Amino acid sequence: MLDHPREDDPVITAICRDLGNDRHRLLDILLAIQRKDRWISPQALTHVARLVGLTRIQVEGVASFYSFLSLEPKGRVTIRLCDDIIDRHAGFAAVLRVFEEELGIGLGQTSGDGAVSLDATPCIGLCDQAPAAMVNDVVLTRLTPERAREVARALKAGQRPEDLIHPDFDRLTPLERARAAVETGIRQAGAVLLGPVPAEAGLRRAMGMEPEQVIDTVIASGLRGCGGAGFTSGQKWRFAAVTPADRRFVICNADEGEPGTFKDRVLLTERADLVIEGMTIAARAIGAREGILYLRGEYVYLRDHLEAVLAARRNAGLLGHDILGQAGFDFDLRLQLGAGAYICGEEGALISSCEGLPGEPKTRPPFPVTRGYLGFPTVVNNVETFAHAARILDKGAGWFHAMGTHGSHGTKLFSISGDCTRPGVYELPYGLELRELLALAGAEDAAAVQVGGPSGTMVGRDSFHRRLTFDDLATGGAVIVFSGARNILEIVEYYLSFFVHESCGYCTPCRVGNVFLQKAIQKFRKGHADASDIAYLRDLSATIIETSRCGLGMTSPNPVLSTLANFPLVYGAVTRSTEDGMQASFDIQSAIDRARGIAKRRSHIYDRDFSA
């Protein structure tokens, strides 16, 4: 059993001291305590608050915000089954049943001996290898009921999660460990990122240029942010460069949490040097000496690999002081691990999280490029964006600009998953028709495709001619394929439940409105909806979109709106008519169900076969 928590635990004192008793490192402190104790005890909250100079409620506010931090004791091993819709379609329920059976606990519970906890978590970036799960710091892919039984028994027998990945786990290099756990997933390499890439060629060129020239090159290439929003990357760099400041920061957003997206996983595994090279170039362009790579908590299995890459780069003079011998060119970065919060992919929320705060978006203006991390000008770019930038500096703006289409230049990584025979990552120039991509992925049976993840657009067969560009079907990379056998409303409800789970709760429309939207879809699924409920869905969606504070709420109704637009018959088929003037939403049977439970008997009036 766990030791009784103390308010003066010397290990926690040491954890805080190693991080400078700095409240801006609170997330790291809490993650370390979670790892050590498997929870954040009330005593730990008080202890940490005292050491870093915060109130206890402020520390509790952070600890209670992130899904991977727990205010209740967890097992020595926590199994987090990925319950994305793709995993559900791939056999989540059967795998869960085996774990429950073998461990004797249900979802959200911890075994009596404190050995194992069983949880579910949204998309962990392994949709191409679903069903998947996190087990402490490693991930398991392609789970079957048989494999689940094996895993559960091994863990019960006291085996380390690492041993489930490889018998010689400890002897593998960090990269080998990542590759042993997860298939690379590259289906098609393109000219920019996934093909052969010469080491540091972009950085060397950038060092021979003036910082403004570097920015000019990136602007001229037409590169736009690859995380989904599509802001012109070079402009972002320029804004940060021209803002007078003592310090500037470059942050890599490796928090790809949009369900169905896993392209950054591939880049971080196979092209980590290129990504950091891009960050280093950005640092030179804007005059930053410090950076952060924000790695989503779900990708903790890549942490050792990335730390190894950073260490090797420091040894090779590619990070640190006088990079590649150029006097005064200093840049280094730290890894910031997330803790299970989709919202931290929003750049303001990501900065909040790096500052040791709950992952809440910041009020804009000011924008991060003028006042970001700790109040200093900050460039936040997606993993893929930095990798592209490094290649652009090597090969030239014109080379990149010539690929793709007008307004959408270069190549894009697409993460394809769902009902297709070749799920994985495809690097393709912008401008392909959706159907071309579907053909490559073996998705001939596609009936509905979610482009851009839940916050994107769900399209049907009549839209497969549309093009994958910023101006037509925009996507941060996720392309999720559903065959005609799937239930559209089940998918929509799942995505709404995702947004309910991931809303930070700061603003009313997103916090409350998304709950109402989910309940409204449930009404359709139960067959209780009538025509007025369609108008209700639209009105509620419009209010959420127009009044929400950040991109999450501005896009969370998209699953509803895009299916209403593209699959109206699905809604029509489950909508009851109200010609008899009855209020269709009222169902007497479900209304008295609770009363039946309380009275512990059935109804004389409504259960006709019942007699007392």
Place this chain on the structure above:
Amino acid sequence: MSDAFAFTIDGVEVPARPGQTIMEAADAAGIYIPRLCDHEGLRHQGGCRVCTVKAGGRSVAACTQPAAPGLTVDSETLHIQAMRRDLVEMLFHEGNHLCPICEASGNCELQAMAYRLGMTEPTRFPWLEPCRPVDASHPDIALDTNRCISCGRCIRASQDVDGKGVFGYVGRGIHRRVAVNGPDLAHTDAAVTDFAMSDEVCPVGCILRKGVGFSVPIGERDFDHKLIGQDIEDRHK
């Protein structure tokens, strides 16, 4: 002041100074923009979104959006009024707001806002019916967070004005709520004389001062005879 500028709200020219938000300039000009989480003297939060306006065609929170020269702001359009009503209804449905049995009735900004925005008929939203224990541990103050609208005014008041930090947010999403800096209110350094506990900070009936309930009878309370926001509109007269 030489760098003063003007912008318009619903076609009315409003003077402003650099650094002023749309709402600050509107207040000074006697134009009331509905709000719940914002309160004079406290940091702006931009959380309730009731002050949503269209500025240059874009939806923004008037309490946090800086005014800008020549900006065209729409506030009292039917469309915006309907959205504000939706937001106030959401807050009513998120908590338990039973006006007839609430001590705050008549002084309650949420109730007054509902009247001002014309929330006069049953709404289409479902009730979430929270069931949180009332914290009556403190000798002078009681907390019924089932009536909390998460405006965070008490958090900012306690932290920034009282210098205490009695309150804070915990949790995420629909589970995010205001909590106290200790196991209960009695184990914090809360005092009834704190600004955070004064009747102007909590807009609803969540923070209650013991021993003064109903000392002002229903019918003689702040909003029984005037609309919320009228004091700001009166500045113009």
